Amino acid sequence: MISRGCEQCAEGGKLVLFVYGYCDERDCFYCPLGETRKNVTDVYANERLVESDEDVLIEARRMDALGSSITGGEPQEALERTCHYLSLLKDEFGAEHHTHLYTGITGGRENMRALANAGLDEIRFHPPLEQWGDLHGTEWEDILYIAREEGLTPAFEIPGIRPETEFLDFLDEGAAEFCNINEFEMSHGNFRRMQEQGFELKEGHMSAVDNDREAILEVMGDHPKVYFCTSVFKDAAQHRRRLKRMARSVRRGFDEITDDGTLVYGKTHADPAVFETLGVPEEFYTVKQNHVEVAWWLLEEMIEDGDLEDGEIVEQYPTYDGQVVERTPLV
Numbered sequence: 001m002i003s004r005g006c007e008q009c010a011e012g013g014k015l016v017l018f019v020y021g022y023c024d025e026r027d028c029f030y031c032p033l034g035e036t037r038k039n040v041t042d043v044y045a046n047e048r049l050v051e052s053d054e055d056v057l058i059e060a061r062r063m064d065a066l067g068s069s070i071t072g073g074e075p076q077e078a079l080e081r082t083c084h085y086l087s088l089l090k091d092e093f094g095a096e097h098h099t100h101l102y103t104g105i106t107g108g109r110e111n112m113r114a115l116a117n118a119g120l121d122e123i124r125f126h127p128p129l130e131q132w133g134d135l136h137g138t139e140w141e142d143i144l145y146i147a148r149e150e151g152l153t154p155a156f157e158i159p160g161i162r163p164e165t166e167f168l169d170f171l172d173e174g175a176a177e178f179c180n181i182n183e184f185e186m187s188h189g190n191f192r193r194m195q196e197q198g199f200e201l202k203e204g205h206m207s208a209v210d211n212d213r214e215a216i217l218e219v220m221g222d223h224p225k226v227y228f229c230t231s232v233f234k235d236a237a238q239h240r241r242r243l244k245r246m247a248r249s250v251r252r253g254f255d256e257i258t259d260d261g262t263l264v265y266g267k268t269h270a271d272p273a274v275f276e277t278l279g280v281p282e283e284f285y286t287v288k289q290n291h292v293e294v295a296w297w298l299l300e301e302m303i304e305d306g307d308l309e310d311g312e313i314v315e316q317y318p319t320y321d322g323q324v325v326e327r328t329p330l331v
Contacts, residue, residue: 002227003155003178005067005100005122009233010233012241013066015059017085018044020078027195028129030159034189043081046129046242048320051228057092070120076107083118090119100124102157106143108110123147124157124180126187132164146177153177160184160228161211163219164220168299171225176185178225181216185231207231242255246318254295262325263318268292268298268311278307303330 008014021033021040031038043050045059060068075082082101089097095128100122115123127140141318147154156167156179170176184287185207186194204211208231214233219226220226228298243261256264275294285294294311302308315330 003100003122004098004155005069005179006032006227006229008098009011009069011066011236012238012245013064013090013242014242015063015065015068016044016046016054017068017070017089018042019070019072019075020071021086022077023072023074024077025272029193030185030190031193032162032185032189037073038073038189040205041078043085053088053218056088059185060089060093060248061137062320063242064249065093065097065245067100068122070099070101071294072102074104075101076103076105076111079107079111079114083114084113086118086120095119098122102126104128106139108143109146109150112152114148114278115149120152122153122155124155125211126157126159129161132158132162135166136169141170141175148175149254155179157182163216165219168220168223168226169294171223175227178227179220179223181220181226181228182225182234183213183229183231184211205231208233226268241248243318249315250318252293253284253292254285254298256296258315261318262315264296264313264315266294266296266311266330268294268299270308270311275306279301300330 002010006012010326018037019036021042037044042196045056046063048059049054057114069084070086086099089099099120101120102124104126106125125140125143127135131138131140144154155177156170158167158179158181160181160183167179171179186201186209187200187207198210199209202208203320217228221228234309240261244257245260247257251263254265258264269291272292274294275285280298284298285292296313299308299311303311311330314324315326316324
């Protein structure tokens with residue numbers, strides 16, 4: 001059984017709040033952050049650069065968020081900021097807005113108490129790779145119990161680099177509530193460093209690393225409190241479902257939502273008066289500064305009938321940045 005935070009993530013219902021791009025503890029060779037996020041103080045709510053508290057709330061409403069995941073960098077290195085946003089989200093959306101946080105440091109009791117008081121529900125620890133197998137009797141064991149005492153749900157979230165039974169021990173001992181293993185991945189942010197460590201992409205995959213995934217599953221996969229999150233699931237399910245939630249929220253009456261969660265509409269630079277002359281209902285188009293956006297099927301029909309000379313079908317993400325996926329000319 002997966003955690004509540006993971007259930008919401010699987011539904012595409014988690015706002016991703018990036019609060020701080022620095023991580024003073026270490027520079028992991030597998031850190032996936034790209035240039036726009038690594039070693040910056042900017043805050044992002046999903047793809048939106050946050051310039052005010054309202055930006056965070058707008059983005060959460062935009063996707064009808066069930067909860068939020070707090071990430072970085074290292075959120076505990078910007079504790080006051082992290083707590084501010086936790087409180088903001090809880091105050092706006094209530095106790096049912098589930099929150100979880102990723103961290104690569106222990107932080108101590110004061111941090112756990114501050115996070116809990118601000119509204120954090122789950123905290124997911126990622127100990128340094130070099131300490132795996134030697135965590136008992138260290139601050140990493142202590143913080144699991146401290147977090148629980150302060151009202152948080154403590155867990156591990158680790159990359160699938162190698163099997164490590166000590167994480168199972170913590171689960172059996174009741175120190176950690178669950179352990180998420182993310183399939184080991186390469187990204188634009190870590191590709192060069194990963195190759196220097198001898199890792200390569202798995203054949204036929206866009207991000208999964210060619211390592212011994214089966215060995216990890218054989219050792220750890222059968223434990224009832226271990227969840228292995230594949231790169232395919234994250235790309236094909238989590239991300240797509242988040243896009244669909246956004247698309248349903250922001251779509252106009254004439255936008256079509258695809259199976260991938262993108263929006264499709266028509267675009268033309270024709271005189272808007274043409275639409276009025278032809279008696280096109282206002283719900284089928286909208287006039288922009290230098291073009292008109294319209295139901296794609298209606299635009300196609302108008303061009304075929306000779307009412308318009310040209311246009312294009314646009315497919316784009318429903319995200320704040322509105323990245324265009326494809327343009328198909330119509331003539």
